[in-house]
Amino acid sequence: MRNSFAALALFAACVAASCGSSAKQNAAAITGGDPDRGAHHIARYGCGSCHAIPGISGAHGLVGPPLAGIGRRLYVGGSLPNEPANLEHWVRDPHSVNEKTVMPNLGVTARDATDIAAYLYSLK
Amino acid sequence: MRCTTLAILTASALSAQQSAVDAAGSYAAAIRSLGTFFLILLGLIFLIVIALALIPLTRRHRGIEQEPLEQTHQPSHGTETRLGTMVGIATAVTILILFGLVVASVSVGKSIAGPSTHANSIAVEITGNQWWWYVRYANLDPSRIVVTANELHIPVGRPVMIRGSSNDVIHSFWVPNLQGKRDLIPSRITTLWLQADRPGRYRGQCAEFCGLQHAHMALWVVAEPAVQFESWMTHQIEPSVAPSSPDEQRGKEVFLNSGCVLCHAIQGTPANGQVGPDLTHFASRMTLAAGTLPNNKGNLSGWIADPQTIKPGTKMATVPVKSEDMQPLIDYLESLR
Secondary structure: OHHHHHHHHHHHHHHHHHHHHHHHHHHHHHHOOOHHHHHHHHHHHOHHHOOEOOOOOOOEOOOOOOOOOHHHOOEEOOOEEOOHHHHHHHHHOHHHHOOOOOOOOOOOOHHHHHHHHHHHHOOO | OHHHHHHHHHHHHHHOOOOOOOOOOHHHHHHHHHHHHHHHHHHHHHHHHHHHHHHHHHOOOOOOOOOOHHHHOOOOHHHHHHHHHHHHHHHHHHHHHHHHHHHHHHHHHHHOOOOOOOOOOEEEEEEEEOOEEEEEEOOOOHHHOEEEEOEEEEEOOOOEEEEEEEOOOOEEEEOOOOOOOEEEOEOOOEEEEEOOOOOEEEEEEEOOOOOOOHHHOEEEEEEEOHHHHHHHHHHHHOOOOOOOOHHHHHHHHHHHOOHHHHOOEOOOOOOEOOOOOOOOOHHHOOEEOOOOEEOOHHHHHHHHHOHHHHOOOOOOOOOOOOHHHHHHHHHHHOOOO
16 A cells, blocks of 8 residues: 555656656747756846746746746737747837837847747746 | 856855855954864863763773762762862863953954054945945045945955944944954944955845844945956946936936935936935946845846835835836936946
8 A cells, every 4th residue: 555655656756757847848849948048047137026937036026927837828918929939029029019018128139038938938 | 057057156156255254354364263263172172071071971880789979988088189179270271261262352353453554544434224235435525425335345455444324223234254243323333444355246244133124135345456446436436327328318307207316316417315325326236125136127127116025125115117117217227337
């Protein structure tokens, strides 16, 4: 009985672990970016002072929407269909999508935006 | 991998440079030596006491039936005298050691109290506020007075006299790499001498509980060679730079037409609030909100939009900024090098 519990726990742990890494692999495959580098850029640009972002230290902001599960949403920036190119476009130049948005243009480079999108799509 | 290294480097650049055992100046080195001396001497005494206590435990008992010593024997006169002498010697040695420690403490206290000559020194006023540091470089020529916040630049190799006070409650100024603590007390001036013997960035923080955001009351000391220090000083004396684009000009107007000016000053503009940090050269500083966040546009926009989430209880008011005004505002503030 105890053995079967242990086996179950081990199985669950393996599934969780493989899910974690496969989410990153999927996100990297969809965007062509590197999720780990994306996490670094998110911290560097200071996204967390406005957004709550799982996995980023100190990212508990309430100004903008929380970004957990952003990959399951249908629109980004309130109007763009949620796909990698649009997410990157929104991250780089939000005012070209909505001139009244409070989200600032932080001078994110194309390469960094791809990595950031990769990280965001890896979030559950 | 490279990214991880980069992240670690960035993190360590901002967090690992606050250590009392990594002395960057002669005062901190004296304190560290005293600490090491105490540690070794008292450690040795501890080991000796434990060893002496273990000796009787390891001795074989002569027999378990034997009754306790004090009930069966009156100690002989010789034993009594010997015990008395040993207790006397131990007491004398203890007093001598304690006296030695007092002498060592007092002499280190004297050596860190300040330099023998005040020649070549500079003076800086530091005033504690809930929860940030007001920094003012005194000068006989009023046009050369520099006011900044949460960042103290000092020249390497020169003694710096800190004249500390407080605007509200008791704070304590502590930069462990450079010196011990000094309380900042309302309506009173306390002094402290700093000296950095090698260039670097050293983190300091309030060391006296001062309210809700005590933990977010940090400051950075930037010790730099004389030439860099002088050029920093020359730049800080200047009024703020003029906006260089229509967007920055718009940001300046947003700033001047909002509640920001009630608390903040920007030299060279009509903004002359004296409640919060001076923002004349805001973008030249490493952090915002007294070391709470790295200073960049992303963090600045979050800080302006919702300071209470980032630093609950902060005296920074939530000033309503129209959403379309945020970009020009942060562009202007981050242009104030």
